[in-house]
Amino acid sequence: MSTQSLGEQTVDLLACLVRLGCVNDLTADSGGEERAADLLEEFFEGLPVSIERITPHPGRTTLVVTVEGTQVADGLQGRGHGSDQGHGTGALTLIGHTDVVPVDEERWTHPPFGAVTQDGVMWGRGTVDMLHLTAAMAVVTREVARRAQEGAPPARSLVFVAAADEEARGGLGVPWIGEHRPDAFPWEAALSEMGGAHIRGRRGGDSVVVVVGEKGAAQRRLHIRGDAGHGSVPLGRTSAVERLAQVSAALSSARWPTATDEVWASFVRAFEFDETTETSLIDGTYDGDYSEFADLAAFAHAISHVTVAQTVARSGGPINVMPSHATLELDIRTLPGVDDDDVDAAIVAALGNLSEHVTIERLLSEPATASSIDTGLYRAIEAALSRRYPGARVVPVLMPGGTDLRVARRRGGIGYGFGAYDSGASLGDVYAQLHAHDEHIALADVRATAEVLHEVVTEYLTHS
Template structure:
């Protein structure tokens, strides 16, 4: 990495702001008063108001459903009300850390060997900071008499890590007109696929799997633990339920996104056919470090995560339950999920009560949109020989709320050629989370190019 690559004002501003956001330690532990994203909202407001010219060129709105759970909205009005708007949707909260497992201060934002370390550097403060920097650059131009044609909005959103109940979900339900959801950019995207022939391919996240959490209940005989003879054991039944669920293999996806993802790797025809038809699960090993991700985006996944039965060691429990983290594919309904579970349970299905917990459908944006084409062109500016591959995210993001309001949303950043999707995914919520400075620089330049191209 040469000095001129990281010597730009945009990079320097992004790095300084990223360090501030990391050090504010807005840790969301999923309790209502954690996060306290107000610290990052304050930092972002100062970032946009320290320059009087910028301050006069933006409109700043702060909204919070609960004290300290603050989202900040910064708008640069466009000159043409009929032009397409663009919204950068960046979240400002981070997940907790196990500090004893880190070799550096999780909130120190230290720079070591060309990387910045800290919780949130990848998920997603390392994208939120460049989004803010590019928005301020556009505001400076507007203050100098050159506003964008379409309106640009930056949103620093609270509570993404807890599925947005005090952040994007609340904003979309209570303040849907506070900013435009029509064209949104958020996490992640921009990493590369290790294709079998060495060709380059860059991923853009166009959708995400849904959520269909379930709790499976069973009952059996209560009684004293000292007299088990002839009992219908609740624990044995829930254990068999768990075994059957874990052993079940849903059908492989027939979605074009899965087909496009497989074809991007340029496997030999036999491997490709096995992956597209589900004929041989061993074919997933061809993905290497991406095998789990590939499996996740090609199937409805069902993961047994919580098991509860009994309280006292000398009492046979009469009830037990198993909780399942289920992620449906686009087009799969709650009824489809329950039918899949009954199929897995077989002759036990009639003895198991299925309780629905959180249920959200999978959401996907079309690739036939002006914003997606602008993203493709932006990738081509930096990597002219790369194929752009639309993919699903195995987890969730705030983009789903914009899609439900009729907008399109894409996960997009940009990483160096040797940064694979597996490497980037491995940084999410891990110990010693870190972002390559080269990727920070690429991302802020890509965002600047995208804004210039789209607006």
């Protein structure tokens, strides 16, 4: 067993994962995450763990590693894998993914899969999203297994999931497992990506974020009816193209539901705005451009609104024919508590009289998910981050995109996005790295993630 610190072990494993280059181009035959599963299975060789490989499609392997807790071994509680609630085992599941998004290699100043380290920084695709945390999860799980081998097993079980296909919304990864193999691991309490970044307030305060939820999806296709006719005699007719433009303009000028909950309020307070601005943002009366949030303007707008992006428009054929049908596709992201009926009602209200010419078709729909902060796991995260960053506030935030944690929450569990950034990287800094050229992470942040995660896991498995 290595005598390196947890942090250095994580740096080394991160480099190995980056060099695998498990690129997910959204096709079934991409990814090749079985290579990461092979690497990680070898990483746990000789330790008292159970390992399962789940491969819905050739090459797309998710590895599940379990360190059994004494509460299970003593027969005090059921294993719980077959239940959304886990029968109350209290097991903790660490969900990391091993796939990464494609690169435009010509735009990189360092080889994207070289894991080059220079001046205390590692460069490579996936270093931020999310291989550094996946590596930390593996290292911490191995440390718990090593302690168990020495006669000090955890009270609760610890499960490490090295997931395939997260970047393509998990059709061959965790969502697939949730639907087809829900007994594969416990869902009741889980940690995954995108927490730990800092928000610097205008008066010098420091806040560290924990992701407690993420927005949902409510994609829509609007079928818009117009008047057919010959292009040479348009008087008295409204073509579907013209009506599509009217519908588009109405949607663009509409006001959509806004967040007024405590998670949004905590996020706003972290910036230490003047009282008038803070109040208007929290109570939903703000009417500005979100420039107060600087590089997080788009992020702040997204997590505080149901957002409606018009992404695909189709209509017409021969140039001399007025079309009677058009479609407009909308990428809609919802807030917690907003369901499909609410979305459709908001669209109808935005269109007003135009709605009589429109039929709404529902496409992909996934509700937003969020976890309470009144849990033992959140308190363990809060305590560990507060120790690491004295004086900083720990702030729950909503994430505009999606992670595998949504599956755990929908199966009745709690889930939080975790991380730690000793470099002081801001939330804007971290989000700017996602899927970007020259993705990189400070080695200090890799080490911090492993060390703070170890604290959280130890606390939760022993005391929470």
